[in-house]
Amino acid sequence: MKDLRLRLFLLGILLLWVGWARALEVTVVRALDGDTVVLSDGKRLRYAGIDAPELHRKEGPPEPLAREAWLLNRQLVEGRRLRFEPAARRRDRYGRLLGYLFLPDGRLVSEVLVSRGLAFACFWPGAARYREHLLAVQREALAKGRGIFGVLRDTDPYYVGNRASRRFHRPHCPHAQHIRRKILFHSLYEALYAGYCPARGCRPGFP
Template sequence: MKRLLVLTLLLTGCGGGVRNAARVERVVDGDTIVVRVDGRSERVRYIGVDTPESVKPGVRVQCFAKSAAKENAKLVLGRDVRLEYDAEARDRYGRLLAYVWRGDLLVNAELVRLGYGKPLEIAPNLAHAAELRQLAAAAKRDHRGLWSRC
């Protein structure tokens, strides 16, 4: 029983979902990346953050979208990351849903903290929702990122 508990804690990262190591192959936009995980390429949609649209068909490029994509690339492109899953593994488009960690940095939270995106709460994937709301409130208060221009 003790071994099972230790294994569970190791797999879940002590409170989050199972984590997979991945390498970022491409940045699609501010909240979507393509990673190499388990020997295959997977599109990953960040959980809990919504950045302005820059590549959505039928939607013109929104204010601060290119800046968000550029910052996302600066944070993760070509780097090793860990994917932390929440209650749902995939969205209706087949993308993996994940919190993306670069070392000890939660990239989803960093994008919100810097003002490149807003919190997006979609139940049941809410593990970091409270943290993201607090970071967004501070970014808005301090006029960071999109809160300064859009």
């Protein structure tokens, strides 16, 4: 009798685990750009911890290698059922889900994008679970000049970093004038190696 109860208990645990694992799988129906996808339930998922070049800009053409980032993202995830891990911060300010997708071989989709030089490893509060790993991958891509890391060029004698947001700005940018916790970088390489991301707006290194 005790053996039967134990078996039923273990079976229940197994079923709960299987149900939990399935609940953390999602199907991607469409990649919108290099770091955002649409899921089968219609929700949009923004990859936590990275920032791909802008494909859809309000003004001007796409940023360098934005199309390449989108195409790689499509190749990796469209039409596939993948493991999903939500970030500690579940949604961004636009209401999109925040989290991580994993390929069947265990690789993080964001890792592949960063390793090809098609996305930056970026810090966001509540979405930093794999930050150190992504930053290590970025440093390797940066050293080898892959993708965007071989395209960006220094446009200014120095850049102004924000220690709070881990973003860096061109010195003439309006936001740069109001940063309280500043750090100065003398090259794009220095800023990116330190784990700072180019700020939106007057984006450092972009035409």
